[in-house]
Amino acid sequence: MSSVRRSVLALNAMGAAAAAGFAVRGVLRPEYVQPNRSADPLASFWAASSAVRTAAVAVPLLVSLARGDRSTPTLLxxxxxxxxxxxxxxxxxxxxxxxxxxxxxxxxxxxxxRRLAG
Structure with missing residues (x-):
């Protein structure tokens, strides 16, 4: 695998990990998602639902990127x-x-x- 390809895949992994990190931060501090507003039950609900969705996408993507398997383009x-x-x-x-x-x-x-598929 070329160093450029490894770097691009690593950037994708870092982006997925960052998205998951922000989702966790939103669960821990829902007011982070809505600056200048205090957290309320609705903000907590939306932060949690966003974290569930993010984890459902980020975790399989990170696993796929680590393994380099065939599902990587689809998950990307x-x-x-x-x-x-x-x-x-x-x-x-x-x-x-x-x-x-x-x-x-x-x-x-x-x-x-596109690059992986082409």
Whole structure:
């Protein structure tokens, strides 16, 4: 495996791990997701549901990237679509960090998918 390919796959893994980290942070501190607002039961619910979804995508992707198995392109495509969806939510919330980081990772996941498939 070339060093460029390893680096790209490592960037994808770091992005998936970062997404999982932010999801965990949201569960631990729901007000993190909604700055300038105190956490309420609804914010806690949405943070938990986001963490469940993120874990359901990030964990299999990280395992697949570590193993280098055939499911990696499919999981990258799913993760890319989820990240772009998260970016759209960030745009809707007018939260630049919530919009930009997922957009970049979504694009990277999808570009990597294309590269692995091609």
């Amino acid at each position: 495509a799913i993760a890319g679509a989820v990240q772009l969806g998260d970016s759209l939510l960030g745009i809707q919330r007018r939260n630049p960090g919530m919009a930009l980081a997922p957009a970049v990772m979504g694009a990277l996941h999808l570009a990597t998918t």
